[in-house]
Every structure is written in C-alpha cells, then in structure tokens.
Amino acid sequence: MPPLTYIFKALADPTRRKILHLLRTKDLTAGQIAANFTITPASISHHLTILKQADLVVDERRGQNIVYSLNTTVFQDALVWLLQFTDAGDKAPHEEENAHD
Amino acid sequence: MPPLTYIFKALADPTRRKILHLLRTKDLTAGQIAANFTITPASISHHLTILKQADLVVDERRGQNIVYSLNTTVFQDALVWLLQFTDAGDKAPHEEENAHD
DNA sequence: TAGACATTTAGACAACTTTCTAATCATAGT
DNA sequence: ACTATGATTAGAAAGTTGTCTAAATGTCTA
Numbered sequence: 310m311p312p313l314t315y316i317f318k319a320l321a322d323p324t325r326r327k328i329l330h331l332l333r334t335k336d337l338t339a340g341q342i343a344a345n346f347t348i349t350p351a352s353i354s355h356h357l358t359i360l361k362q363a364d365l366v367v368d369e370r371r372g373q374n375i376v377y378s379l380n381t382t383v384f385q386d387a388l389v390w391l392l393q394f395t396d397a398g399d400k401a402p403h404e405e406e407n408a409h410d
Numbered sequence: 411m412p413p414l415t416y417i418f419k420a421l422a423d424p425t426r427r428k429i430l431h432l433l434r435t436k437d438l439t440a441g442q443i444a445a446n447f448t449i450t451p452a453s454i455s456h457h458l459t460i461l462k463q464a465d466l467v468v469d470e471r472r473g474q475n476i477v478y479s480l481n482t483t484v485f486q487d488a489l490v491w492l493l494q495f496t497d498a499g500d501k502a503p504h505e506e507e508n509a510h511d
Numbered sequence: 512t513a514g515a516c517a518t519t520t521a522g523a524c525a526a527c528t529t530t531c532t533a534a535t536c537a538t539a540g541t
Numbered sequence: 542a543c544t545a546t547g548a549t550t551a552g553a554a555a556g557t558t559g560t561c562t563a564a565a566t567g568t569c570t571a
Contacts, residue, residue: 355558370568
C-alpha cells in the first residue's frame with residue numbers, strides 16, 4: 310500500500326482528525342485523548358493504531374501512561390501531493406520526473 | 411458527513427489519485443480515463459462518482475461523451491486543513507476561532 | 512506479590528468498499 | 542426507428558472498517 314493511502318485513510322475519519330487536532334497544542338496520554346470522546350477507550354486505541362500506522366503520530370511509554378504526539382513531517386507529504394493540484398502547481402522545474410503517486 | 415471526510419476518503423485510494431493525476435494536464439472523457447486502467451469501465455465510473463461526491467471533479471456531457479475535469483478549489487480546503495499541522499501553523503492571528511473541523 | 516490503574520489486544524458484528532457481470536440509459540448516425 | 546458506441550446503474554461477492562465487550566498486558570505502589 311502506498312504511504313499516501315495510509316495517510317489519507319487515516320485522515321478520512323472525523324474522530325481521528327479530532328485526535329490530531331487535540332495533539333496540535335500539546336502531547337497527550339491515551340486516556341486524556343479518550344476523555345474527549347464518548348466512544349470506548351478500546352475504540353480510541355484502535356484509531357491511534359491507525360494514526361501510528363500512517364506515521365501521523367508517534368507514541369512513547371511514560372510510566373503507566375502512553376503519550377502520543379504529532380509527527381508533523383508526514384503532514385507535509387500529504388501537503389506536497391495536494392499542492393500539485395492547486396494553481397501553484399508543480400513549482401520547481403528542476404524537481405524531476407514523477408515522484409508523484 | 412463533514413466535507414473533509416468525503417475529500418480524504420476520495421483521496422485514500424490509489425486508483426482515484428491516479429485519475430486526478432491524469433486530469434491534471436487536461437480534461438478527459440470517462441472512456442479516456444478508463445483506458446489507463448485494467449479494471450472495468452463500470453468500476454472507473456464508480457470511482458468517478460466518489461470523486462464527484464467529494465467535489466474534486468466535475469462532469470459535463472459533451473454529445474456521446476462525459477468529460478471530467480478537476481475542481482481545483484476543493485483541493486485547497488484539504489490543504490488549508492493540513493497546514494495547521496505544519497511548522498507554519500495557523501498563520502494569521504486575525505483568522506478567528508475554529509473554522510477547523 | 513497482589514491490587515489498582517492505564518492501555519492494548521482479541522473476537523464479534525453491522526455497515527461500508529471495491530470489484531465484477533449484466534442490464535439500462537443517452538446520443539449519434541444510418 | 543435501429544443499431545452502435547459511451548457511460549452509468551443494479552445487484553452480488555469478498556474484503557475492510559468502526560464499534561463494542563471481555564480479556565490480557567504493562568507499570569506503579571503498598
């Protein structure tokens with residue numbers, strides 16, 4: 310599966326987008342994230358797995374907790390792909406031959 | 411369903427991304443698009459429906475053919491959403507209070 | 512080492528996706 | 542009006558997703 314597929318699949322769910330939004334200002338534990346939703350912690354855990362798979366977040370165990378944080382670099386991959394469809398288009402003429410999907 | 415969900419869902423498939431890529435340089439008929447794939451025209455038609463639903467493409471009948479073209483403005487919605495996760499962040503301080511998802 | 516807390520994993524289920532074949536709709540040309 | 546061509550729609554099969562409950566794992570503290 311192409312990486313962009315994982316990324317866009319991960320972004321294609323409102324719950325997961327809300328999780329990312331929560332992590333935007335500061336890192337949070339799984340429990341803190343779950344506290345913002347009505348679905349079960351197990352379901353949130355599943356969503357976190359999908360976000361990890363897409364490499365949009367990373368996790369680190371900190372004692373009893375698992376702390377999640379954004380991996381901002383991956384958002385740029387999606388951004389770059391989208392850019393080719395805007396009026397800006399493929400800007401750099403030296404940027405060579407189909408790095409595109 | 412939030413519009414971003416439609417957009418990212420539509421982008422989360424390699425076939426559909428390839429269709430968008432084909433349309434990047436010029437408008438194409440359903441048949442011309444289908445010629446680039448091994449799956450059936452019926453399946454391509456289905457993918458085109460999903461792209462239309464997300465408003466990423468528009469269609470127009472031209473005699474016997476149906477011509478598809480990109481709707482570049484929608485790509486920007488996705489782009490703007492992604493931008494808030496890059497180092498650039500929410501740039502404008504006067505851009506107010508949660509237009510976010 | 513036992514108990515409590517935080518989180519994940521396993522297994523089940525309904526809903527949705529992707530693909531196909533076959534049938535239908537729309538237009539053009541004879 | 543008939544037929545050929547371009548494209549979509551309908552319905553079915555196989556796979557994937559999002560959610561749940563219940564069980565398991567990992568870590569801290571007594």
